[in-house]
Amino acid sequence: MSSNASSQLKRKSMLSSAILNQALIQSLIKLNPVTMMKNPVMFVVEIGTFIVLLMTVMPGYFGTEDRVGFNFTVFLILLFTGLFANFAEALAEGRGKAQADSLKKSKQEITANKLTGSGIKAVPSTELRKGDIVKVSQGEMIPGDGEVIEGLASVDESAITGESAPVIKETGGDFNSVTGGTRVVSDSIKVRITSDPGESFIDRMISLVEGASRQKTPNEIALNILLTTLTLIFLIVVVTLGPIADYVGVELDVAVMIALLVCLIPTTIGGLLSAIGIAGMDRVTQFNVLAMSGKAVEAAGDINTIILDKTGTITFGNRMASEFVPVGAASLSELAAWAAISSVKDETPEGRSVLELMKKDHLPYDAALAAGGEFIEFKAETRMSGIDLTDGRRVRKGAVDAVIQWAQEQGGTVPADLKASGDAIASEGGTPLAVAMDGHIYGLIYLKDTVKPGMKERFDTLRKMGIKTIMCTGDNPLTAATIAREAGVDDFIAESKPEDKIAVIRKEQAAGKLVAMTGDGTNDAPALAQADVGLAMNSGTIAAKEAANMVDLDSDPSKIIEVVGIGKQLLMTRGALTTFSIANDIAKYFAIIPAMFMVAIPEMDALNIMALGSPLSAILSALIFNAIIIPLLIPLAMKGVAYRPMSSQKLLSRNLFIYGLGGVAAPFIGIKVIDLFVHLFI
Numbered sequence: 211m212s213s214n215a216s217s218q219l220k221r222k223s224m225l226s227s228a229i230l231n232q233a234l235i236q237s238l239i240k241l242n243p244v245t246m247m248k249n250p251v252m253f254v255v256e257i258g259t260f261i262v263l264l265m266t267v268m269p270g271y272f273g274t275e276d277r278v279g280f281n282f283t284v285f286l287i288l289l290f291t292g293l294f295a296n297f298a299e300a301l302a303e304g305r306g307k308a309q310a311d312s313l314k315k316s317k318q319e320i321t322a323n324k325l326t327g328s329g330i331k332a333v334p335s336t337e338l339r340k341g342d343i344v345k346v347s348q349g350e351m352i353p354g355d356g357e358v359i360e361g362l363a364s365v366d367e368s369a370i371t372g373e374s375a376p377v378i379k380e381t382g383g384d385f386n387s388v389t390g391g392t393r394v395v396s397d398s399i400k401v402r403i404t405s406d407p408g409e410s411f412i413d414r415m416i417s418l419v420e421g422a423s424r425q426k427t428p429n430e431i432a433l434n435i436l437l438t439t440l441t442l443i444f445l446i447v448v449v450t451l452g453p454i455a456d457y458v459g460v461e462l463d464v465a466v467m468i469a470l471l472v473c474l475i476p477t478t479i480g481g482l483l484s485a486i487g488i489a490g491m492d493r494v495t496q497f498n499v500l501a502m503s504g505k506a507v508e509a510a511g512d513i514n515t516i517i518l519d520k521t522g523t524i525t526f527g528n529r530m531a532s533e534f535v536p537v538g539a540a541s542l543s544e545l546a547a548w549a550a551i552s553s554v555k556d557e558t559p560e561g562r563s564v565l566e567l568m569k570k571d572h573l574p575y576d577a578a579l580a581a582g583g584e585f586i587e588f589k590a591e592t593r594m595s596g597i598d599l600t601d602g603r604r605v606r607k608g609a610v611d612a613v614i615q616w617a618q619e620q621g622g623t624v625p626a627d628l629k630a631s632g633d634a635i636a637s638e639g640g641t642p643l644a645v646a647m648d649g650h651i652y653g654l655i656y657l658k659d660t661v662k663p664g665m666k667e668r669f670d671t672l673r674k675m676g677i678k679t680i681m682c683t684g685d686n687p688l689t690a691a692t693i694a695r696e697a698g699v700d701d702f703i704a705e706s707k708p709e710d711k712i713a714v715i716r717k718e719q720a721a722g723k724l725v726a727m728t729g730d731g732t733n734d735a736p737a738l739a740q741a742d743v744g745l746a747m748n749s750g751t752i753a754a755k756e757a758a759n760m761v762d763l764d765s766d767p768s769k770i771i772e773v774v775g776i777g778k779q780l781l782m783t784r785g786a787l788t789t790f791s792i793a794n795d796i797a798k799y800f801a802i803i804p805a806m807f808m809v810a811i812p813e814m815d816a817l818n819i820m821a822l823g824s825p826l827s828a829i830l831s832a833l834i835f836n837a838i839i840i841p842l843l844i845p846l847a848m849k850g851v852a853y854r855p856m857s858s859q860k861l862l863s864r865n866l867f868i869y870g871l872g873g874v875a876a877p878f879i880g881i882k883v884i885d886l887f888v889h890l891f892i
């Protein structure tokens with residue numbers, strides 16, 4: 211992949227002339243009845259078009275010699291109705307196809323250095339299989355998706371994420387996953403390949419943006435059934451008009467009956483339905499989020515509860531040591547020295563920030579003391595990290611309650627002022643880390659973190675949408691409460707272990723709620739899979755990305771909020787245009803029925819409430835309106851209807867009002883205007 215692929219997903223331009231041309235060609239290709247059949251409403255239009263075409267070219271056979279001009283006009287309008295619908299779909303597919311094409315073009319074969327029993331062998335990347343181990347050095351492309359099993363390197367992932375700053379990839383932890391097609395910019399790593407050819411992240415990305423794997427969502431299928439049923443009902447209505455007319459001695463023209471049928475069946479939404487779905491997924495992609503299915507995007511629109519992390523999602527997450535607070539009889543220098551010893555090998559941002567604070571405050575510590583010691587890595591389960599020194603002494607830092615428990619197990623006591631000092635930090639929204647050596651607690655490290663700006667407004671918005679937010683954090687209840695209040699989340703769970711998240715999700719789901727969450731770690735994977743919408747960070751582990759149904763290429767966990775907005779907009783757009791379409795068809799009834807009977811019984815002119823020019827021009831005008839409303843609504847279908855956050859109930863009644871009433875009124879005005887013009891010719 212070249213770097214020009216980087217901005218592909220983010221490219222904002224809606225239409226290029228290449229996409230337009232392709233869409234025009236596709237509209238013709240899609241006339242193939244086999245393709246058309248998948249859309250029953252438009253398939254009925256196509257059959258009608260064909261019948262009118264036959265009547266035009268073989269008037270002798272049908273006895274329609276006196277109607278050739280009229281029938282030909284009806285044929286053209288019907289043909290364009292189908293073409294417009296195809297164009298809408300093709301246009302929506304166009305951008306994804308263009309993106310997929312350039313992704314494919316830039317996907318090149320890479321030579322991989324595969325480790326074999328006897329050494330290193332150069333093989334083409336296409337020959338790599340799951341489980342193979344490759345070595346990738348500075349300047350080389352990573353030949354496939356995998357996990358770093360040895361070493362540390364900085365990797366340029368701009369090909370995937372569009373972000374030019376390199377990221378560190380290393381063994382273990384949450385940053386060990388690498389993606390094929392990205393480049394190692396310094397050092398070298400050994401990677402265990404985790405995907406077979408054709409199943410890589412880029413392959414999946416291509417088929418996603420291309421829409422090759424697009425399946426109709428359950429909502430779309432349900433709506434399609436409704437539209438097909440309506441079509442059937444109107445078909446029966448129109449067919450039974452024949453005998454009724456016969457009975458009153460009126461002969462109805464077949465082309466006019468077909469025109470009536472096409473006006474009555476829901477062609478507007480039938481023509482735009484798939485474009486709306488594709489465009490919704492496309493909007494998510496433009497946002498640099500890959501949704502594995504349209505179903506995931508729709509589920510996002512129906513979410514009732516969002517589970518969010520505190521650190522890094524609601525706050526900036528670069529939790530920095532900002533102060534040492536000694537307790538009991540300990541001195542500042544003693545506390546700082548043990549804090550530093552416990553952190554020399556702690557590569558977490560928290561650990562590194564302790565050493566930075568030492569440097570900044572010119573505080574000394576004996577780094578040699580830690581040499582040879584056994585590093586105790588931070589774990590969310592223990593909420594501590596530290597080191598076991600070679601002389602047998604053990605040093606820990608971590609969540610206050612965790613360290614208290616540990617120190618007591620070592621036979622120590624708890625300094626009287628520890629709790630008050632810890633609470634003081636926590637009530638400011640900071641995180642206190644206690645520092646202990648064996649049974650002795652020396653004091654606290656004050657970790658500062660800030661709530662991201664604008665969080666309160668975003669949660670207010672979610673509340674207006676009727677969505678509940680729950681913050682889950684491993685932090686203590688007091689810090690959690692302060693941050694929760696500052697950010698304005700509805701609820702929080704403190705001292706939560708990874709498995710608590712899945713419990714919260716299950717509890718909400720048991721109450722009938724749809725739940726969304728974000729995560730990046732392997733221990734988030736079960737919860738990501740359990741959630742209805744799981745958004746994994748691209749920086750996260752392969753397990754997390756596979757469990758989730760969306761991946762954020764920018765690795766910004768707070769994006770879930772916007773993804774929910776896009777999902778809502780998709781559902782709303784579909785609802786609004788369905789309402790509009792059905793309301794529209796009802797109005798056309800009043801234009802066409804009187805006209806139909808007036809052709810035979812001129813006395814029925816009283817019914818011509820719209821004062822249309824002539825019966826024939828009324829019918830043609832209704833049919834023209836029915837056709838051009840499709841391309842007129844394409845921009846709305848693609849962009850989505852404007853969306854103001856409010857509860858689903860309010861939204862529904864507001865949309866029914868606007869699009870229902872609009873749908874009834876639009877044809878009266880539109881048909882009248884078209885009729886003024888058409889009447890000039892007939």
Ligand SMILES: Nc1ncnc2c1ncn2[C@@H]1O[C@H](COP(=O)(O)OP(=O)(O)OP(=O)(O)O)[C@@H](O)[C@H]1O
Binds near residue numbers: 522590642
């Ligand atoms: N490097 C570290 N060494 C020791 N203790 C740590 C370290 N990092 C975090 N802690 C302690 O462990 C607790 C839990 O951390 P964890 O990362 O699980 O959750 P969190 O970052 O506080 O919250 P969130 O789930 O919102 O990210 C922290 O609140 C802190 O007290």
Ligand SMILES: [K+]
Binds near residue numbers: 473474476795836
């Ligand atoms: K229609």
Ligand SMILES: [Mg+2]
Binds near residue numbers: 521
């Ligand atoms: Mg954390």
